[in-house]
Amino acid sequence: MSHDTGHPHIVFEMDLSHQEARRRAEVVAALGADWDPIEVxxxxxxxxxxxxxxxxxxQRETYDMLVAAGVLPGRKAGRAAD
Incomplete structure (x- = not known):
């Protein structure tokens, strides 16, 4: 539904990339120097x-059904974490 009031649209944009980078840096700093992502x-x-x-x-049948449907990831040898 559109209502034309005869006024031009005002474009409002906000670049949050700097704030996102700062937020991520704060998260990593809060994790601490001893945080080991591989161990996690x-x-x-x-x-x-x-x-x-x-x-x-x-339970195995239900699990297999959920894996086949893509709801759960498969737990097979050879996955990236092995």
Whole structure:
């Protein structure tokens, strides 16, 4: 729906790239010097492995269905984290 009031449109743009870069720098600084992103990723992989281990046949079927539908990532050997 458009209402033409006869007034020209005013374009308003705001470049937030500087603020986003500053925000990201603050996040990294808050993580601290001892933060190890590789170790964090290994921990996440181990948690996922534990979460999906020991599934019974019905749970495995549901898991496989969710992987096939793209809802969950597959947990197969050869993935990037291996």
């Amino acid at each position: 990723m290994r921990g996440e992989e181990a948690a996922y492995d534990l979460l999906y281990s020991g599934l019974d046949s019905a």
